[in-house]
Amino acid sequence: MENLWPRIEGLLGQATRPSRYINHEYQSVHCKDAEYRAVFAYPDVYEIGQSNQAVNLLYDIVNRLPGCAAERAFLPWVDMAALMRERGLPLFSLEGMWPLTGFEMLGVTIPHELAATNIIELLDLAGLPHRSCERLDDVAGTVDNASGRWPLVVGGGPAAFNPEPLAPFFDVIAIGESEELICELVAKHRAWLATPGGRLNDLLCSLAEVEGIYVPSFGSQRRVRRRVFGGFAEELLPKTNIVPFCETIHDRLAIEIQRGCSRGCRFCQAGMTYRPVRERPSDMIVQAAMQGIACTGFDEVSLVSLSSTDHSHIEDILRRLQQCFAGTGVSVSLPSQRLDAFGVDMAGLVAGERKSGLTFAPEAGSQRLRDVINKNVSTDDLLLAIQRACEGGWRRCKLYFMIGLPTETDEDVVAIADLANAAYIAAKDAVPQCERGKIRISLSVAVFVPKPGTPFQWSGQLPLAEVSRRIGLLRQAGLAKAISLKWHDPQVSQVEAVLARSGREVAELIEAAWQEGASFAAWTERFDYQQWLVAAERCGIDLDAAAADDYRMDEPLPWQHIETGISQRYLEQEWQCALEGQVTEDCSFARCTECGVCLTADSGGQRPRIVLEGERHE
């Protein structure tokens, strides 16, 4: 295979951030001899993709399989992509600087819906036909790998719970957690490659037997159950961490301390699709942080999960880490704060003297709407947390809200402003008079996007005009001067909703939007709604209807064949509770909500929060 580095280096002088493309980062794996080569590609630039835990995890796992080598690939920024096309250079892997067609398997992360056109861009730049049905032929002499076939294109990631919009572009799609699935997939693929004259259909049939693997070409009649990694708490992965040269968006050592969240927010896809909650033991986490910092030289360790402060030993972990790293300039961070006094106390443990800002997510302004979405926090919780934060030295705070949630009224929108104003007053009252001028509160308002697999999956999105009207309502609601307001572009959220909740028919829209020039749609400066409108017209799709129409409870959903483990009955029940404004308690601490996960997941029966023996709270 041709090492493309000499040709790539010739372009770096004209590219922004050349360090995206140079590879040879500390602890990257350069494996010369391997029978089987996989490349894991992320459909965004290096600094986004290298921060993604899944890429690092899969890279680490496959590199440890005997006879296998894994490499990484990231989408070049538009300037570099243009230069590469001009010079006839295909998308390359970082380690070997090889064309992606030189690998047996191409794994592509599906991180979010707006990455859809980037996935087409990735396949196109790699020189692969976009659709799985166009990659059936033997192409010996055209591709650079030993098998003489197109690489097996495998998708997977958080946005794969409705795989249909991207289904035609992938040979197989992994649903759920891939730690074990990837090993089984590689083994079956290798066995098939070793059999002369094997038909692709044989491979796909064999892969379809693996739990969690969806083969789009077999249609959506066959049900696919989400894969759950049962060994999460027993082993810490990845075992090694790459140290990037280029500054990444999460430029720190990340340790996943817990997976899953049982709080039950009804809009939250991750909260539904990563159950059950599994904790890693505190000793394992502390050891991994110490060892990881010593091996990598990072100056920050982040304890990541959907709700890190919910780890039953978080206080102990933070105190021990604080002790370990005292005087070294190494800091510890938590990605999110729980909206109560405990959350603020934990933030205080990691902040030390540096109290830059705290982020809370009340999500809705009124108690009524917070009950609808099952965000089990009260106005008092927020005000107390703000008061505690200001007493603890913080002066800046960010509050996340959503607009357009099911059942939202104008009063609920105005209540966002009321809550923010109340938070500002609570903050002012908690600090000395001379410090009051330093208080800043920023509101970030996202537009609600209904996601598959959640109790809100049947709900449509608010039409664009109505979203704009409600944002206008909030802007005129009389926010204090110290409160700033930012909101997400409703057009971006509409495209996100269309891609999240439609069926296979929008694959054509994705390809057409890419042809119209849509790429890096998640980057504000690159999103162009006009491109999507033109593409939708070409495909005969009504974006407004696709985003806003409700699904009937009795009609089949495009993602009906994907079993996340959460029962249909539970989702329907939760939707009903939402409409009635009834809350459901967190099953980690209250009674079982019978969501169905503990009965289906490899979790040892009825254990909503999996904690290793000896780690349980008494």
Place this chain on the structure above:
Amino acid sequence: MNEVFFRLRICFAKQGRLRWLSHLELLRAMERLIRRSGLPYATTHGFNAHMRFAPGPALPVGTSGARELFDVWLTEYLPPAKALACLGLAAADQIPIHEVCYVPTQLRGLQSTHNLESYELRLLSPDRDLAALQAALDELLDRETLTLVRREKSKDYQTAMLIATTPLLKVDATDGSLRLSLTLRSSEQGAARPESLADLILGEQGSVLEVQRLSVSRDGEGS
């Protein structure tokens, strides 16, 4: 009690692919290298405590450096050979560490004291031979001021102040490539890019293929 520090000067190379790192990326790589080397580095006492270090003059993206300098403050004295071994181990094959030595802690920062930068440039000149290039160079050296252009912005430099030693143009005996060696002096006016000067010598047809900074030093200290 007053803290006692030891200032370790690290001489290293920024070469190969790493020439594409920006100054900030290189600093971050050096910081991480030192942290994983296990050297007992000192930290600042601000709100945001970080490693105490002083880098050498910045190298632009795309320019390699044969002997770059980076000072780090240690809280304990380690024999230089041991410090070098620790750094070498942590650097793997990424950043070659040439040598380390201790320097007085009260010295001013490297960026303000080390004002001489020696470079070697590899040039491509399709239309001018060595003699023509030499004539162009001599003509430039005779000027009182030099107007150097970078990214469409021009800036005037006093020739005698800017050029510390007479530039040398030659054809490399090993690969036949055209080379320009020169030492530039940085001042309050700022540091000039050697490729801007080379562009004046080469004219419109020629181009600079590679720039390497050979060393940084102080006036009165051999480059």
